[in-house]
Amino acid sequence: MTALEIDRLHKVYTDAYSGEEVTAIDDVSFTVKEGEFVSVLGPSGCGKTTVLNIVAGFVRQSGGTVVVDGRPVDGPGPDRGVVFQSHALFPWKTVLGNVVFGLRMRKVPRAERNARAQEFLKLVGLDGFAHRYPHELSGGMQQRLGVARVLANEPAVMLMDEPFASIDAQTRRRLQEDLTGISETRRPTVFFVTHDVDEAVFLSDRIVVLSRRPSRVREIVDVTLPRPRRWQETAELPEFRRTANRVNDLLAGDEDAGDGAGASAGDGGVGDGGARGEDAGGGPNAA
Ligand SMILES: Nc1ncnc2c1ncn2[C@@H]1O[C@H](COP(=O)(O)OP(=O)(O)OP(=O)(O)O)[C@@H](O)[C@H]1O
Ligand SMILES: [Mg+2]
Structure with a gap:
């Protein structure tokens, strides 16, 4: 395919x-x-x-x-999900909030989107940081968050x-x-x-x-x-x-x-x- x-x-x-x-x-x-x-x-x-x-x-x-x-x-x-060179994160949202955002836009029910967001945060090694804010993360962690956010939306590309x-x-x-x-x-x-x-x-x-x-x-x-x-x-x-x-x-x-x-x-x-x-x-x- x-x-x-x-x-x-x-x-x-x-x-x-x-x-x-x-x-x-x-x-x-x-x-x-x-x-x-x-x-x-x-x-x-x-x-x-x-x-x-x-x-x-x-x-x-x-x-x-x-x-x-x-x-x-x-x-x-x-x-199509885009991971940018600089972290295009929402600074006013928590780590979890950043990942959940796209799922909410797509009307995924709350319980499911939280579970899915946690799963992808774990995948990129950010479990435990769900309630932090982007500015509390290192550059590398912010980039992981960018990856988790895109992956959670399961884009075609x-x-x-x-x-x-x-x-x-x-x-x-x-x-x-x-x-x-x-x-x-x-x-x-x-x-x-x-x-x-x-x-x-x-x-x-x-x-x-x-x-x-x-x-x-x-x-x-x-x-x-x-x-x-x-x-x-x-x-x-x-x-x-x-x-x-x-x-x-x-x-x-x-x-x-x-x-x-x-x-x-x-x-x-x-x-x-x-x-x-x-x-x-x-x-x-x-x-
Ligand atoms: N909005 C624009 N208006 C006019 N020219 C542009 C615009 N965006 C890109 N270009 C030109 O198009 C060409 C390709 O740019 P592009 O950014 O796609 O290259 P790139 O391969 O990503 O470069 P780099 O490796 O430096 O990131 C360049 O000559 C650039 O100046
Ligand atoms: Mg370029």
């Missing part, structure tokens, strides 16, 4: 000040299956957030279609735009492990935007690598790492480095588009690639 289908998406912005037109997305197509975790990766400014905002219904495309659960997207809706970008490295790793645990047990459909290659490899079933703006899909990379994934074991697998190198090559190849510098490395003999160092392949273009 396809949960999200993006077909020949095209987006031109008109600059509010100069009136100039900027083509952000040239031609982007991909699908996300039900229960799949798909990341979108690409150079800064290539249009990742734009794709996510179009899927969320916050921004309207100039061409192409987005279909969620069989229905064309036409504005925001409860079938969960949209995440660099949700861990502003969080310290150690906490980020824990949140990534927690998110991967949740996605392994509950199988939400996730569309995840990041510019962190290792994060994308660790979390994803597939990675959509976009080109520079105006963006196209350079390649969709399958991540065949076994689950459950834990940083310590997973990052040591040769397959982890191999996949990350492949993605890095695709991103680097884009910087010197045309003159073949990065193009050759990954394509043919993957088998001999196991011992490559951190980024042995991509280096020579010191710019």
Whole structure:
């Protein structure tokens, strides 16, 4: 079952000040299956957030279609839950109140919504904090709350735009492990935007690598790492480095588009690639 289908998406912005037109997305197509975790990766400014905002219904495309659960997207809706980079929480509501809010909007009966909210708070490790307020939580806990709030609504697609970008490295790793645990047990459909290659490899079933703006899909990379994934074991697998190198090559190849510098490395003999160092392949273009 396809949960999200993006077909020949095209987006031109008109600059509010100069009136100039900027083509952000040239031609982007991909699908996300039900229960799949798909990341979108690409150079800064290539249009990742734009794709996510179009899927969320916050921004309207100039061409192409987005279909969620069989229905064309036409504005925001409860079938898509968004976890933002900064915590878009209600500061005047308790932790529980934040999670319950969407359920109340959907007229879920009180007893059921409280039970469901508690269940999801437990899932993200926030049981015991139900009656605190967002400002009493650390940044990482606030981000967990954002995840719980979206999960509790059981959206057809969960949209995440660099949700861990502003969080310290150690906490980020824990949140990534927690998110991967949740996605392994509950199988939400996730569309995840990041510019962190290792994060994308660790979390994803597939990675959509976009080109520079105006963006196209350079390649969709399958991540065949076994689950459950834990940083310590997973990052040591040769397959982890191999996949990350492949993605890095695709991103680097884009910087010197045309003159073949990065193009050759990954394509043919993957088998001999196991011992490559951190980024042995991509280096020579010191710019
Ligand atoms: N509302 C807007 N009006 C005009 N141009 C915009 C608007 N929003 C985005 N853009 C332009 O569209 C392009 C893509 O922006 P977008 O934010 O989607 O990129 P991104 O890949 O998410 O970047 P980053 O990695 O920095 O988050 C950029 O050139 C940006 O300046
Ligand atoms: Mg962005």
